[in-house]
Structures are given as C-alpha cells and as structure tokens.
Amino acid sequence: MMTPTTPKLRLLEQWSRAVADIAAAQRGPSFVPALLASVKRLVDFDFVMVFAYAGTARPLTLADTLDAQRHGIIAEDYADGPFLLDPFFRLVEEGRRTGCYRLHDIAPDHFRRSEYFRIHYGRTGIGEEIGVFFDIGGGLTGVTSFGRWDSSPPITRADLDLLRALEPAIGALCAAHWSNLHARREPPQPRTAQPSLASLTLREREIITMVLRGHSTESIAMQLGISPGTVKIHRKNIYRKLKVSTQAELFAAFLGHPPDAYSPRDMAEAPQIPQHRRKSR
Structure with missing residues (x-):
C-alpha cells in the first residue's frame, strides 16, 4: 500500500529535484537559468540577476536571464554608477555577507519618490526583488536578485518566507559556482569622487x-x-x-x-x- 504524499513531502521532493538540477549545471553556462527554473518549482519569479560587489568599485555583472536590451539598461547602466544608491548595495557596504532581503523592506521611506527609483525601476518595469547574499571570498560579496515585473502579482509574505528557507542552499550553491572568481579577476579599481x-x-x-x-x-x-x-x-x-x-x-x-x-x-x-x-x- 502506497503512503499518501503529504504537502511537506511534496515540497521536499520538489526542492530535492531542484537542487539536483542546479548541481548538474554547476560551473556551466546554464547554471543561472537552472537556478531560476529550480526556484520557480516552489515560488514564482520572472527573472534573476547576479552581481558581485567589492567596495565602491564597479560591480561585476555575473549573470542574468534578461533579454539583451533589458540587460543593457538594467544590468550595465546600473553598474556604471546607480548601484551606489541601491538598497542591496547599502547592505553590502554595512558588511552583510549572507541573508535574504526583500527590496521594499530595506528601502528608505521615500524610495519610490527617488530619482534612483525612477531611473532604475520606473523605466524598466521591475516590480519587486528579493536579494540572496553570498560570500564569494577575496573581498567579493555576491547578490542573487530574484525579481518580478510590475505586471506580475506582488511578492507575498509566504513567498518571502519560502525563499528565506531556501537561502542557505541558494547562497552555498552560488558561492560554489563562483568560488574561484576572485582568483582570476583584475583587482578592483576604487571609484573616485566626481x-x-x-x-x-x-x-x-x-x-x-x-x-x-x-x-x-x-x-x-x-x-x-x-x-x-x-x-x-x-x-x-x-x-x-x-x-x-x-x-x-x-x-x-x-x-x-x-x-x-x-x-x-x-x-x-x-x-x-x-x-x-x-x-x-
């Protein structure tokens, strides 16, 4: 007689398969798409972006699932300077190396009225983001940002709780994937004041x-x-x-x-x- 599948068992089964898919993609070009597809087994997101920060130097755009035009606007323009105003970057500045944070929970009180919000969010259609922080080593902190467009349903507390439960595994998998990044990159050049x-x-x-x-x-x-x-x-x-x-x-x-x-x-x-x-x- 088969044992009935409980919700907890179904959830564990989905995540186990997801981890297997991510692990199979380690060190390969399909890692980030596999990561997004695996997380979507449990909580839905439209896209993912991964950045690495080292002080105020220009951040490294490690990967994303954006189309080419949005990549240029959301990822490359962002790294040219607006990242200095990013709530996720502020947490890195404060020394955060791990954790899972929802953008709107860590943003300032008038964030939606800011020029940064207009420039980076208002013109791209990004609705919400949750950032998973991980320590790459060599002074680099990575942030894997899972996002939804503003045409998608808002992120719920249950969504956030679920991603926070997955955060240790996501962070460890990302840290392992980019573990030798600091050994093969040029030393970061500090950004000088304008x-x-x-x-x-x-x-x-x-x-x-x-x-x-x-x-x-x-x-x-x-x-x-x-x-x-x-x-x-x-x-x-x-x-x-x-x-x-x-x-x-x-x-x-x-x-x-x-x-x-x-x-x-x-x-x-x-x-x-x-x-x-x-x-x-």
Whole structure:
C-alpha cells in the first residue's frame, strides 16, 4: 500500500529535484537559468540577476536571464554608477555577507519618490526583488536578485518566507559556482569622487547620497542625529554649490553623467512586458 504524499513531502521532493538540477549545471553556462527554473518549482519569479560587489568599485555583472536590451539598461547602466544608491548595495557596504532581503523592506521611506527609483525601476518595469547574499571570498560579496515585473502579482509574505528557507542552499550553491572568481579577476579599481562634487563637504556628500537613495528629510535627520531644519539648510547649500534645481540634475551631478543620460525613451524599443496580471496561486 502506497503512503499518501503529504504537502511537506511534496515540497521536499520538489526542492530535492531542484537542487539536483542546479548541481548538474554547476560551473556551466546554464547554471543561472537552472537556478531560476529550480526556484520557480516552489515560488514564482520572472527573472534573476547576479552581481558581485567589492567596495565602491564597479560591480561585476555575473549573470542574468534578461533579454539583451533589458540587460543593457538594467544590468550595465546600473553598474556604471546607480548601484551606489541601491538598497542591496547599502547592505553590502554595512558588511552583510549572507541573508535574504526583500527590496521594499530595506528601502528608505521615500524610495519610490527617488530619482534612483525612477531611473532604475520606473523605466524598466521591475516590480519587486528579493536579494540572496553570498560570500564569494577575496573581498567579493555576491547578490542573487530574484525579481518580478510590475505586471506580475506582488511578492507575498509566504513567498518571502519560502525563499528565506531556501537561502542557505541558494547562497552555498552560488558561492560554489563562483568560488574561484576572485582568483582570476583584475583587482578592483576604487571609484573616485566626481569632480563636480569637490565643492561639497563630507556631510553634504553624505546627505546628497541619502537624498538620492530615497530618504525623506525626517529620515535623514533621525539617522544623522541633526534637526530637519539643518538637513534643509544642507540641501539648499548643495543645490546652490552644484548649480542644480531638480533631483534629476542632482542625480546627474552625483554620477558625473549629463542630465539626460537616462531617459524613459531608452525602453521605447524594448520587448513589451505583458500587462495582464497573473492569478495568485
């Protein structure tokens, strides 16, 4: 007589098969697609991106499942400088090497109003991301980002809990796949401050970064231990020194790019993202 299959047993069976598929793809070009397909056995995502960070040097784009046009906009443009404003990068800066974090849980209070959000998310159709951190070694921290387009259902607490349960295995598999990366890459070149920011004090540079990351005046004041009025004075001085009047111009000055370097028109020729919303499971 066959033993009835319980939900827990079915879940374990699916993940066991998934790990077998990922392990079979280790060190090969199909590793990341296999990783996404395996995770989708348990929780649905539309795409995956993997970056490696070493201080403020330009991050390495290790792999992704994006089409060529979105790869250029989401991965390459991001690595050119906007990554400095990324909530995932901020956690790496703070010393996180492992863990599983949902973007909207770690983002600043005014993140969706920030220029970074408009540039990196508003023009690409990314809805939500969950980042799995792993230690590659040699000063490199990897982040495997599982994402959904904004036309897909939102990530639920159950989705997050499930991915957090898988995080130790995902992190270990990714770390093993890229374990010798630090031994065969060029030493990272630290990113130098933009000449346009030379007139700013260290505190003003700190505040401009927090503004562009999406912190409100109140959030900046609380984190820096100063009054909201003092934050406003600093912001006024920053805008005056940089000769800018909008956050878009401030963003461009921070990165050293022309003000119109990033435009929603960049996505005009990109493949269309389906606009129907998939039914929640």
